[in-house]
Amino acid sequence: MLDAKWKIFQMAAATCNFTQTAAALGMSQPNVTGQIRKLEQELGVALFIRDGRQLRLTRPGRVLLLEAESLLALSENAVRMARNAAADVLSFQLGATMTAGGYVLPPLAAEFMREHANRRIHLCIANTEEISDKLKKRFFDLALVEGAFDRELFLSRTLLADELLLAGSPRLPFFRGGKVELAELAKSNLPLLLREKGSGTRFYTDRFFREHGFRPERSGRILELNSPDAIKSMLRTGFGVTVISELAVRDELKAGTLAAARFAEGEVRREMNFIYLPNDSLKFNEEFIAYCRRKYRP
Structure with a gap:
């Protein structure tokens, strides 16, 4: 030490x-x-x-x-690996971004540990930029991210495809037709509750807006929050709209507390990927990734 x-x-x-x-x-x-x-x-x-x-x-x-x-x-990591070598229960550190860590990975990790009594998974949740940085420094054995990452540095395996939707209060007229034009969103002058810079959701949202000439930052309409739950809480009051993963609002859409729509200009899609470095936990990484790919159900 x-x-x-x-x-x-x-x-x-x-x-x-x-x-x-x-x-x-x-x-x-x-x-x-x-x-x-x-x-x-x-x-x-x-x-x-x-x-x-x-x-x-x-x-x-x-x-x-x-x-x-x-x-x-x-x-x-060296201390943990030494303890793993001497213990019956093996411990692993996983990182996950907000959507992955909040709505995808926990049930998979819990089910994995139920089926593998000698494995313990510790989970840290942060945005893509922070998770990637900590993975480089080997704080984690493995990470699940929905944002862009360095494909020349990390090994990766795709887990699922994810779609970002415009979401807000069902009282807003946007959500009556199923699709929203960016021009209509621009005219509304509603606040945009967006994740912070460095998050995967923000990366793909900003890219989509730029591709279609929508520049809400120029009007000062963007309000940044680093928590999907905080964003959803504000949306339920009728304040603003957001761009958020369908996975993150699935329960609210079923309950009718929030509504969502796709953009008329096209779908905003991304992949959720496991990323990792060659390390002493490579066998576990491959085992856990294969398990998640086999067990995950949309």
């Missing part, structure tokens, strides 16, 4: 405050300060600029943070 100073440094870089770092790690503030000072002495560089109680990373500190995150991930 890596020296504890690396974890302390990572937390301090995240909080920009030694007191908050100490509280998060269950340490005293003087101990945190002393460990950071020792690390700076060992490296011969200043890692933080002290500005009262607040901290700012120096340039060497920013460079070190990138390496520290990778080293900590490798260290944690």
Whole structure:
């Protein structure tokens, strides 16, 4: 395992405050300060600029943070693999993007663990950009994403095709005919509740809008939220519309609390892919991917 100073440094870089770092790690503030000072002495560089109680990373500190995150991930992975080798129960780390992690992967993972009593799957959910970055640093054994990814870096297998729909309150006139023209959406001046930059849903939404000359950002109509559930909660009040996966609104469409329509200009389709790097968990990755492809039902 890596020296504890690396974890302390990572937390301090995240909080920009030694007191908050100490509280998060269950340490005293003087101990945190002393460990950071020792690390700076060992490296011969200043890692933080002290500005009262607040901290700012120096340039060497920013460079070190990138390496520290990778080293900590490798260290944690090595410990886990060693424990796996000695244990009857094997543990694996999976990443998933919001739609994949919220509506597709959990039931598959649960069913897999019921059928494989010696497997444990830990799931982390974030947007595509964050999941890809953590997978590069080997925080995860495997990830399921619906956004664009580096096909030259990652191995990949497609799980399913997904469609994005315009969704909102059933009281809105958009949803009476089944299809909506972007020109009609532009005239409505309704707020657009969209996922944040870096999400797969946002990537495909922005691309579709650009291809058809729709530029809602110019009118300041876009409101960003990083949670599909938060978006749906606002839609149910009658506020705005969104572009969202059909998987994410399936229950609401059945219940009639939300309505959806396709775009007259064409379908917005994407794939949901498992992505991974060659690693010690390759056998599990292939086993789990095959299981999901066999068991998944739309």
